Amino acid sequence: MNNTVIDAHNISRVYNPETIPVYAINNVHLHLEKGEFTALVGPSGSGKTTLLNLIGGLDKPDSGHIIIGGTDITSLRANELINFRLHNIGFVFQSFNLIPVLTARENVEFIMLLQKVKRKERDKRVIQLFKQIGLEDKMNNRPVQLSGGQQQRVAVARALASKPQFVLADEPTANLDSAAAFNLLDIMAKLNKEENTTFIFSTHDQRVIERAKRVITLVDGKITADTAAVPLTNHKLIVT
Ligand SMILES: Nc1ncnc2c1ncn2[C@@H]1O[C@H](COP(=O)(O)OP(=O)(O)OP(=O)(O)O)[C@@H](O)[C@H]1O
Numbered sequence: 001m002n003n004t005v006i007d008a009h010n011i012s013r014v015y016n017p018e019t020i021p022v023y024a025i026n027n028v029h030l031h032l033e034k035g036e037f038t039a040l041v042g043p044s045g046s047g048k049t050t051l052l053n054l055i056g057g058l059d060k061p062d063s064g065h066i067i068i069g070g071t072d073i074t075s076l077r078a079n080e081l082i083n084f085r086l087h088n089i090g091f092v093f094q095s096f097n098l099i100p101v102l103t104a105r106e107n108v109e110f111i112m113l114l115q116k117v118k119r120k121e122r123d124k125r126v127i128q129l130f131k132q133i134g135l136e137d138k139m140n141n142r143p144v145q146l147s148g149g150q151q152q153r154v155a156v157a158r159a160l161a162s163k164p165q166f167v168l169a170d171e172p173t174a175n176l177d178s179a180a181a182f183n184l185l186d187i188m189a190k191l192n193k194e195e196n197t198t199f200i201f202s203t204h205d206q207r208v209i210e211r212a213k214r215v216i217t218l219v220d221g222k223i224t225a226d227t228a229a230v231p232l233t234n235h236k237l238i239v240t
Pocket of ligand 1: 015016022023024042043044045046047048049050051
């Protein structure tokens with residue numbers, strides 16, 4: 001069985017090619033399999049967000065190909081890409097990005113409405129997801145009535161609602177205190193272990209790196225290390 005989720009070949013993204021070119025991503029190869037729990041690390045400006053935006057289909061590379069579950073997303077037209085993202089990729093952002101006028105439940109359900117999932121199936125999935133994030137009692141709260149950590153857990157549920165091939169998280173714990181960060185990581189790790197959900201997250205956060213199974217290091221737009229995660233006691237071995 002082919003377990004490849006992401007296969008990116010020779011991808012580059014150059015900003016300002018006409019003036020002062022910035023090689024944000026410089027000829028990168030990346031292969032990710034189903035069930036990975038992978039951290040993308042590197043100094044500020046090393047290209048982490050750019051790489052996540054490329055593999056999430058939010059931006060296009062200037063060269064190279066990105067194959068997701070057998071589809072070359074670099075060859076899709078804009079409207080095809082929107083549809084592809086909707087069905088295949090879940091996103092979690094640093095600043096949660098929940099829709100403020102919707103309840104937590106509606107935020108999670110919204111993506112299934114776009115996918116035209118039938119009501120019975122939506123109800124079942126929403127309840128299952130809120131159980132998994134431990135917030136069944138807060139489903140009808142609006143984002144403003146939730147803590148940052150609770151909002152980020154709802155964002156994880158929303159990312160999973162569409163049953164994506166993988167979830168991309170850009171600095172998911174950056175705005176969380178330690179307790180909320182650990183709680184979020186526990187939930188993500190549990191989803192990874194029990195449901196084989198594939199996660200790739202960019203981070204500067206040692207607490208997150210510590211929980212990853214694989215750590216990919218970017219420096220100046222290039223992958224300089226790609227290793228199994230190192231436990232905290234040896235964390236000086238990780239290049240960040
Ligand atoms: N829209 C843009 N126009 C021009 N340059 C950009 C643009 N977006 C990013 N860059 C440059 O591309 C490089 C990579 O940026 P990117 O945001 O991907 O890094 P990062 O590793 O995510 O950084 P951080 O950890 O600070 O979030 C940087 O040099 C940045 O200044």
